[in-house]
Amino acid sequence: MLCRVLPHRVADGPTNMAIDEAMLDRVARDPSAAWLRTYGWSEPTLSLGYFQPWAEAGREPRWRSAAKVRRATGGGAIWHEHELTFAIVIPSSHPLARPNTALYRAVHRATADLLATAGVAAGRHGDLDPAAAGDHPAHPFLCFAGRDGEDLVYGGVKVLGSAQRRRAGAVLQHSSLLLRRADAVPELPGAADLADLDADPRAWSGRLVAALVPALGMEAVAADWPDDLLQDAERIGREVYRNPDWNHKR
Numbered sequence: 001m002l003c004r005v006l007p008h009r010v011a012d013g014p015t016n017m018a019i020d021e022a023m024l025d026r027v028a029r030d031p032s033a034a035w036l037r038t039y040g041w042s043e044p045t046l047s048l049g050y051f052q053p054w055a056e057a058g059r060e061p062r063w064r065s066a067a068k069v070r071r072a073t074g075g076g077a078i079w080h081e082h083e084l085t086f087a088i089v090i091p092s093s094h095p096l097a098r099p100n101t102a103l104y105r106a107v108h109r110a111t112a113d114l115l116a117t118a119g120v121a122a123g124r125h126g127d128l129d130p131a132a133a134g135d136h137p138a139h140p141f142l143c144f145a146g147r148d149g150e151d152l153v154y155g156g157v158k159v160l161g162s163a164q165r166r167r168a169g170a171v172l173q174h175s176s177l178l179l180r181r182a183d184a185v186p187e188l189p190g191a192a193d194l195a196d197l198d199a200d201p202r203a204w205s206g207r208l209v210a211a212l213v214p215a216l217g218m219e220a221v222a223a224d225w226p227d228d229l230l231q232d233a234e235r236i237g238r239e240v241y242r243n244p245d246w247n248h249k250r
């Protein structure tokens with residue numbers, strides 16, 4: 001299967017979420033290829049998981065004036081600043097589309113292998129702590145303040161987390177590789193705080209694509225930004241992610 005890889009792009013929260021949903025719509029309509037992109041955030045942004053109450057963000061003063069957006073994927077809130085964010089969408093025909101843990105584990109294993117080349121021996125939390133496999137962990141407001149069995153951890157610290165959304169069998173997976181501690185969340189160190197490695201997200205973008213696509217059994221094909229995908233994203237951003245009714249829906 002081909003995986004169309006879009007150029008790294010920096011944008012605000014609503015635009016980033018709208019592009020990812022437009023990718024999901026595209027693969028749901030046309031399952032002939034997967035799509036992958038890495039990206040950054042034009043300003044530090046708090047993204048809330050699909051099911052999180054918006055009011056939770058107002059209970060802490062540090063989030064009240066922050067840029068915020070709701071994701072289409074689940075999980076806890078993520079502070080996007082010093083990280084590499086990536087989104088992959090695979091069609092229902094891909095072998096990793098079911099069960100939901102299959103894509104998590106393949107993506108996290110490939111990322112762990114990439115980190116190992118930089119001397120960071122990260123691993124799946126459920127493998128490093130077998131007791132975690134049977135846990136029903138608490139779900140703190142911030143995604144990276146908690147851990148479940150599928151998360152990638154290094155030295156007991158979570159460095160990679162993912163969440164999914166399905167549409168017509170296609171799977172969108174959001175993943176965040178935390179590289180460096182942010183002033184807003186000093187309690188959450190990144191991989192570069194724990195080991196001597198580059199904290200520049202752009203330095204990891206191409207390396208991640210090169211490691212991830214073959215690990216998922218696909219062939220990478222560089223893609224330009226399709227005009228119709230950007231048009232769809234602009235509409236989705238306007239109707240959904242810039243719409244207070246969507247962001248405040250829970």
